[in-house]
Amino acid sequence: MQTMNFGISAALAMAFAAGAATAQDHCGEAPGAPVHHYIPANADTVHWGYFSKDRAPQVYAHSGDYVTLETLTHHANDDAARMVTGDPGAESVFAWDPLSKGVDRRGAGPMDASVLGRGAGEGFGVHILTGPVHVCGAEPGDVLEVRILDMAPRPSGNPEHAGKTFGSNAAAWWGFHYNDQVEEPKGREVITIYEIDPTGERNWASAVYKFQWTPQTDPYGVLHETIDYPGVPVDHATVEELPALDGVRIPIRMHFGTMGVAPAEADFVDSVPPSYFGGNIDNWRIGKGGTMYYPVAVPGALLSAGDPHAAQGDSELAGTAIETSLTGLVQVILHKASEQEGTIVEGLDYPLLETDSEWVVHGFSYANYLAELGEAAQSDIYSKSSIDNAMRDAFRKMRTFLMTVKGLNEDEAVSLMSVAADFGVTQVVDGNWGVHGVISKGIFPAAN
Known part of the structure; x- marks a missing residue:
C-alpha cells in the first residue's frame, strides 16, 4: 500500500x-x-x-x-x-x-x-x-x-x-x-x-x-x-x-x-x-x-x-x-x-469556506436541525428538508457576512447579492439540503 x-x-x-x-x-x-x-x-x-x-x-x-x-x-x-x-x-x-x-x-x-x-x-x-x-x-x-x-x-x-x-x-x-x-x-x-x-x-x-x-x-x-x-x-x-x-x-x-x-x-x-x-x-x-x-x-x-x-x-x-x-x-x-472582532469569523455560527478568490457561505434547510427539530431531529430531518428553506438560510448568512465582515448596510448587501453573488444547490441528498452562496473577493479591490 x-x-x-x-x-x-x-x-x-x-x-x-x-x-x-x-x-x-x-x-x-x-x-x-x-x-x-x-x-x-x-x-x-x-x-x-x-x-x-x-x-x-x-x-x-x-x-x-x-x-x-x-x-x-x-x-x-x-x-x-x-x-x-x-x-x-x-x-x-x-x-x-x-x-x-x-x-x-x-x-x-x-x-x-x-x-x-x-x-x-x-x-x-x-x-x-x-x-x-x-x-x-x-x-x-x-x-x-x-x-x-x-x-x-x-x-x-x-x-x-x-x-x-x-x-x-x-x-x-x-x-x-x-x-x-x-x-x-x-x-x-x-x-x-x-x-x-x-x-x-x-x-x-x-x-x-x-x-x-x-x-x-x-x-x-x-x-x-x-x-x-x-x-x-x-x-x-x-x-x-x-x-x-x-x-x-x-x-x-x-x-x-x-x-x-x-x-x-x-x-x-x-x-x-x-x-x-x-x-x-x-x-x-x-x-x-x-x-x-x-x-x-x-x-x-x-x-x-x-x-x-x-x-x-x-x-x-x-x-x-x-x-x-x-x-x-x-x-x-x-x-x-476574544480575538474575533473585526475578522471574517466574528460571530460565525455556520461553516464558512474561503478560497483564494471567493468566500462561500453554506445554508441548510435547518441551520441547526439538532436544536430546531427537538428530540426526534435525527429522524425528522429527512422528511422536512426543502430548497426554499436552504436558500433563505444561505441568503441570510450572506447578508450577515456582507454587513458584518464587509461593513455594508442591509440595502447595499441585498443589492450586491442580486448582481454579484452566485447561489447554487450544494446537495439534495443529505437529509438537510444545502444551498451555497458565493461572493468574489475581487469585487472588493481595496480590501485585497
Missing part, C-alpha cells in the same frame, strides 16, 4: 500510548514550532457513520500544527478487489466474516439493530471518518480554521491494479432522481465504478463499468434488498457488469465530502445531514487550497474528516459523488472568541 510520505509523528505515537489521560496532560505547553501529526486509516483510527463529542481523540494538536489524514470511502466494498484487497488499512476497516466485523458500529443508531435490523448502528449515518483531532485550547465560542494544503488519491493495494485508483458512484434510493425514472426497470439502483489516475497526470476520471444493485446477503446473514447499510460486500457473481460512459471524461475535483467538528447536542450524531458544525456538506470546493471555518461546540473541537470524493457536481443529484479514498494534509488554526 502506497501512502503520502509525510511520516507518523512522535506526538501521534504518544497519544496512542498515553491512554485515558486528560486533554491538558496530552496538550501541555505549545511547542516552539508547528508539529506534524499523522493519522493512518485503519479499524482503530476511524469512526463509521457518526460524529461524537465522546469519541477519544487520535491526536492532540496545537494551533498551527499540521495533520495528515488518511481517509477511506465507505463505498469501497462496491468493488473490493479494486478498493480493499491488498490495502492493510482498508482491509482492517472492511473486515467482516460470520463472527465479527473490523468496525462494528456503522451509524448513530442502536448497536443491537433493534429499529430496522440492518446491523449495528443501523446505517443511520454512513461515512467513514478519520479522527478526531483534539485542538488544544479550543472551547465553545471559538472558531477552528482548517486549511486544506494537499490531497492525493490512495492507490489500489491490489497488485492486479497497481498504479491505479478507483471510486464508486451510486445512483441510489435516496437520490433526487429515484422516483422519477423513465426507463425500465424503475426503482433500480445503479453503481458505476470509475478509474482515477493516482499520479495526477490525467485530471479526469473514466468509467470502468456499471452494474445494477441486486439483493446482497451480508456475512451475518442479513439480506439487503437496497443499499441500506454501509460496507456490505457486493458479490459480483450476482451482478452483471456493463459498459458505461464510453469516451466521457469526468473532471477531477478532489475534496472532503464530510469534514467538521463534534456537535454538542447529542452523544452520537448521524453523519449524513450537515449542520452548523460542518459535516456532510458535499461541496466540491472543499479541497486543496480551500480553508474551512467551523464554530467550536465542544472542548477540543474534535475535528474529523472523511467521505473523500474524486469528483462531484453541484447537487450530487443521484445520491453520491465519485466516492474514493484520499489522503489529505491540513493545518489547524484556532481563533479564540
Whole structure:
C-alpha cells in the first residue's frame, strides 16, 4: 500500500500510548514550532457513520500544527478487489466474516439493530471518518480554521491494479432522481465504478463499468434488498457488469465530502445531514487550497474528516459523488472568541469556506436541525428538508457576512447579492439540503 510520505509523528505515537489521560496532560505547553501529526486509516483510527463529542481523540494538536489524514470511502466494498484487497488499512476497516466485523458500529443508531435490523448502528449515518483531532485550547465560542494544503488519491493495494485508483458512484434510493425514472426497470439502483489516475497526470476520471444493485446477503446473514447499510460486500457473481460512459471524461475535483467538528447536542450524531458544525456538506470546493471555518461546540473541537470524493457536481443529484479514498494534509488554526472582532469569523455560527478568490457561505434547510427539530431531529430531518428553506438560510448568512465582515448596510448587501453573488444547490441528498452562496473577493479591490 502506497501512502503520502509525510511520516507518523512522535506526538501521534504518544497519544496512542498515553491512554485515558486528560486533554491538558496530552496538550501541555505549545511547542516552539508547528508539529506534524499523522493519522493512518485503519479499524482503530476511524469512526463509521457518526460524529461524537465522546469519541477519544487520535491526536492532540496545537494551533498551527499540521495533520495528515488518511481517509477511506465507505463505498469501497462496491468493488473490493479494486478498493480493499491488498490495502492493510482498508482491509482492517472492511473486515467482516460470520463472527465479527473490523468496525462494528456503522451509524448513530442502536448497536443491537433493534429499529430496522440492518446491523449495528443501523446505517443511520454512513461515512467513514478519520479522527478526531483534539485542538488544544479550543472551547465553545471559538472558531477552528482548517486549511486544506494537499490531497492525493490512495492507490489500489491490489497488485492486479497497481498504479491505479478507483471510486464508486451510486445512483441510489435516496437520490433526487429515484422516483422519477423513465426507463425500465424503475426503482433500480445503479453503481458505476470509475478509474482515477493516482499520479495526477490525467485530471479526469473514466468509467470502468456499471452494474445494477441486486439483493446482497451480508456475512451475518442479513439480506439487503437496497443499499441500506454501509460496507456490505457486493458479490459480483450476482451482478452483471456493463459498459458505461464510453469516451466521457469526468473532471477531477478532489475534496472532503464530510469534514467538521463534534456537535454538542447529542452523544452520537448521524453523519449524513450537515449542520452548523460542518459535516456532510458535499461541496466540491472543499479541497486543496480551500480553508474551512467551523464554530467550536465542544472542548477540543474534535475535528474529523472523511467521505473523500474524486469528483462531484453541484447537487450530487443521484445520491453520491465519485466516492474514493484520499489522503489529505491540513493545518489547524484556532481563533479564540476574544480575538474575533473585526475578522471574517466574528460571530460565525455556520461553516464558512474561503478560497483564494471567493468566500462561500453554506445554508441548510435547518441551520441547526439538532436544536430546531427537538428530540426526534435525527429522524425528522429527512422528511422536512426543502430548497426554499436552504436558500433563505444561505441568503441570510450572506447578508450577515456582507454587513458584518464587509461593513455594508442591509440595502447595499441585498443589492450586491442580486448582481454579484452566485447561489447554487450544494446537495439534495443529505437529509438537510444545502444551498451555497458565493461572493468574489475581487469585487472588493481595496480590501485585497
